[in-house]
Amino acid sequence: xxNVEQSPQSLHVQEGDSTNFTCSxxxxxxxxxxxxxxxxxxxxxxxxxMTLNGDEKKKGRISATLNTKEGYSYLYIKGSxxxxxATYLCASSNDYKLSFGAGTxxxxxx
Amino acid sequence: KAGVxxxxxxxxxxxxxxxxxxxxxxSGHRSVSWYQQTPGxxxxxxxxxxSETQRNKGNFPGRFSxxxxxxxxSEMNVSTLExxxxALYLCASSVVGLASxxxxxxxxxTRLTVT
Numbered sequence: 001x002x003n004v005e006q007s008p009q010s011l012h013v014q015e016g017d018s019t020n021f022t023c024s025x026x027x028x029x030x031x032x033x034x035x036x037x038x039x040x041x042x043x044x045x046x047x048x049x050m051t052l053n054g055d056e057k058k059k060g061r062i063s064a065t066l067n068t069k070e071g072y073s074y075l076y077i078k079g080s081x082x083x084x085x086a087t088y089l090c091a092s093s094n095d096y097k098l099s100f101g102a103g104t105x106x107x108x109x110x
Numbered sequence: 111k112a113g114v115x116x117x118x119x120x121x122x123x124x125x126x127x128x129x130x131x132x133x134x135x136x137s138g139h140r141s142v143s144w145y146q147q148t149p150g151x152x153x154x155x156x157x158x159x160x161s162e163t164q165r166n167k168g169n170f171p172g173r174f175s176x177x178x179x180x181x182x183x184s185e186m187n188v189s190t191l192e193x194x195x196x197a198l199y200l201c202a203s204s205v206v207g208l209a210s211x212x213x214x215x216x217x218x219x220t221r222l223t224v225t
Contacts, residue, residue, distance in 0.1 A: 032211055043114075043200070044153075046213035089153065096166045096208050098143065100153040 004092050006101035013080045013108050020076040021104040023090030027071045031093040035064055035075055038103070039086040047075075047088075080108045112136065114203050114217035122223045128189040131220045133201035135182050141165075141207030142184035143214065144176060147198040156199075159184050160207045188222075196224045 004025045013019045025033060032051040036044040048057040053068040061078045077084055087103040115134045123129050135142050144156040155168040159178035176186040182203075188195055198221050202214040 031208075034214070036216075043216040043218050044202075046215065049211045049213055051211050091153075093208050096158070097168060098155045098208055100145075100155075102152045 004090060004099045004101040006088075006090055006104050008104060009102065010105040010107070013077075013084075013106060015080060015082060015108055015110050017080055018076065018078045019080060019106065020074050021088065021106075023073045023075070023092075023101055025071050025073070025090070025092035025099075025101075026094060027068060029094045030068055030071075031096070033066055033068075033073050034091040034093065034098065035073070036089040036091065037086045038089055044089060075104075077106070080106075082108050082110055084108050114201060114215050116199075116201055116217040116220050118220060119218065120221045120223075122225060123191050124225055125191055125193060127191050128187065129191060129222060131186045131188075131199055131201075131222075133184045133186070133203075133217055135184070135201075135203030136215055139203035139205055139215075140182055141204040142178060142182065143202045143204070143208065144184070144186050145200045145202065146170075147200060147219075148194075148196075153200070156186070158208055165207065191224045193224050196222060198222075 035047040038044040050066040055066040063076045087105045089103045091098045091100045141160045143158040147153045157167040158165045162178045173189045178184045198219045200219045202216045204214045205212045
């Protein structure tokens with residue numbers, strides 16, 4: 001079982017503030033790093049899939065970076081809005097299996 | 111384009127019974143992966159099917175099995191149900207699967223309760 005860790009487990013952000021959180025993953029036989037947003041009562045929604053060291057992807061106010069040499073990825077939310085409240089999951093693809101972290105639950109306070 | 115669909119959405123079974131869950135992927139997607147989500151263990155990979163072949167399997171007992179049909183629809187079967195099998199089962203489809211940088215699209219899940 002691969003150890004994908006996310007921190008912090010949860011965080012509260014004031015509307016308009018920016019925030020970021022971490023995903024660490026094993027580098028052995030690494031293929032890709034996935035980020036998902038999972039809102040209550042909905043299905044996980046794919047945000048990014050990254051594979052190359054130094055990759056940086058952006059979707060609106062959300063962006064992510066990838067460091068495959070040290071095995072970590074950051075997800076950034078700029079100018080948080082209430083609709084950003086969700087659990088953000090990262091998953092590492094190693095040996096064609098996907099291992100998920102426990103997620104970071106973000107609550108944006110108006 | 112229709113999304114990933116899963117049936118049934120909710121299911122209640124008794125310990126010792128077996129259950130079959132169904133997943134219809136997005137049209138054109140050839141890979142279907144299955145996941146189990148429990149409060150204690152989080153989201154765990156069960157297996158992935160691509161072109162009717164199981165490509166990889168997670169660390170689950172042999173009671174968990176699956177198959178994929180020629181139209182890419184997939185079924186997952188759990189035999190001899192245990193109380194610990196109570197979970198949300200999600201499937202996800204992708205163009206070519208986990209050995210790529212294509213995104214996965216998740217279905218709404220099947221909530222299985224074993225009593």
